[in-house]
Amino acid sequence: MNLQEQIVSGKGYAILPIENLDNFNKLRDQFIEKMQLYTKEKKLDKLRMIMTSMSKSQINDLMVSLLSFDQASEILVDSCKNIVSSLSGDRIFLQRRANIIFNLPGEDQRRQWPHYELMSGVSPFTYIMWAPFHDLDDDGGVFYLDQNKSFEMIQEEHQKGIVNGPAILNKEYNEKPAKLKYGEVIVFNPFILHGNINFKSNLARIACSVRFQSIQKPLLQKDTDYFKFYKV
Amino acid sequence: MSVATVTTDINIGPFKIPSNGQNMIMNNYAQRKNIKVEFVIPEPMTSNQLATTQWCHKDYRFTKVILCSIHQLPKEENNLNDLINNMSEVEFHFALEGISGKGKNFLLDCLSEVKAFLNAEKLDSSKTDWIELYNLFKSKNL
Numbered sequence: 149m150n151l152q153e154q155i156v157s158g159k160g161y162a163i164l165p166i167e168n169l170d171n172f173n174k175l176r177d178q179f180i181e182k183m184q185l186y187t188k189e190k191k192l193d194k195l196r197m198i199m200t201s202m203s204k205s206q207i208n209d210l211m212v213s214l215l216s217f218d219q220a221s222e223i224l225v226d227s228c229k230n231i232v233s234s235l236s237g238d239r240i241f242l243q244r245r246a247n248i249i250f251n252l253p254g255e256d257q258r259r260q261w262p263h264y265e266l267m268s269g270v271s272p273f274t275y276i277m278w279a280p281f282h283d284l285d286d287d288g289g290v291f292y293l294d295q296n297k298s299f300e301m302i303q304e305e306h307q308k309g310i311v312n313g314p315a316i317l318n319k320e321y322n323e324k325p326a327k328l329k330y331g332e333v334i335v336f337n338p339f340i341l342h343g344n345i346n347f348k349s350n351l352a353r354i355a356c357s358v359r360f361q362s363i364q365k366p367l368l369q370k371d372t373d374y375f376k377f378y379k380v
Numbered sequence: 381m382s383v384a385t386v387t388t389d390i391n392i393g394p395f396k397i398p399s400n401g402q403n404m405i406m407n408n409y410a411q412r413k414n415i416k417v418e419f420v421i422p423e424p425m426t427s428n429q430l431a432t433t434q435w436c437h438k439d440y441r442f443t444k445v446i447l448c449s450i451h452q453l454p455k456e457e458n459n460l461n462d463l464i465n466n467m468s469e470v471e472f473h474f475a476l477e478g479i480s481g482k483g484k485n486f487l488l489d490c491l492s493e494v495k496a497f498l499n500a501e502k503l504d505s506s507k508t509d510w511i512e513l514y515n516l517f518k519s520k521n522l
Binding site: 152156157212215216218241244245266269271272273299302303306311337338339363365366367368369371372373375376377 | 493520
């Protein structure tokens with residue numbers, strides 16, 4: 149089963165090695181450089197530790213400030229050119245500002261509610277790449293329901309006339325977060341239900357994600373506010 | 381240094397943004413970029429040439445102009461050329477896209493991007509549902 153088949157007809161997601169790790173290292177290093185505004189710490193694990201003691205508002209400020217890291221989306225895509233072009237060709241609409249996402253350990257932390265990417269208004273032909281800046285040794289990563297289970301949830305809610313309602317938000321998920329290694333990326337379609345769980349660790353999780361679609365495929369609600377034209 | 385924000389018609393490419401919403405978007409952008417806004421230029425409803433902005437520029441010599449989106453640029457070649465010629469030294473900022481620059485090449489690149497998006501097929505989210513979108517994803521990708 150090739151990548152397109154895995155993502156469209158199979159599980160709906162795939163974990164793959166990043167093709168150009170040197171390039172991805174640059175992305176991680178540039179992130180550390182941007183963090184120098186907040187701390188002089190240059191070791192990623194130390195940064196992760198410092199982040200666990202930041203307040204929610206400091207974390208929010210940090211994530212907003214990282215929106216100006218507008219080369220991140222191109223660097224991530226350029227690190228995975230074959231993956232991107234095999235799914236969407238080499239002329240794509242690429243998310244302008246990649247998300248640098250933190251997941252903090254402990255209860256009562258901000259976390260990604262279970263959701264499908266489609267809910268944000270991206271097209272059904274948009275794919276998502278998500279890569280951590282370090283090994284995921286604990287449960288700080290993201291869990292993914294496979295395509296069949298995700299679609300069952302969509303159908304169940306659809307019959308009730310709701311989307312992303314209590315059935316999804318309050319469900320007890322048995323799925324464990326995917327334990328990616330540094331240098332791996334997970335690619336998934338916008339109907340895959342995913343989210344975080346509370347986890348115990350001394351370190352925050354840091355990852356980068358980006359969305360893209362072929363320019364030959366239709367857009368939904370996202371336009372130039374979110375995507376830019378990019379040649380892979 | 382003189383900086384202006386520009387509000388335009390509510391219909392901005394694919395977006396519908398009332399002028400108070402436009403002001404919020406541009407002022408938030410200016411705040412994040414530490415830019416002090418001195419002028420607020422209201423372009424008339426349905427106008428798509430940024431002509432008022434160009435007339436005001438003659439008197440106030442703007443250094444920076446902030447707009448909500450690249451979709452507010454004039455789309456007709458003659459109108460865009462007027463803007464390029466009259467305001468070549470002005471730095472344009474587009475808040476939603478988060479991009480800025482000045483001069484002919486920058487503005488032509490922006491317009492080229494606008495056209496790429498205008499030419500893209502669009503799905504009408506008000507006339508579909510999740511199941512239909514899922515089926516479309518499956519059928520059009522096989």
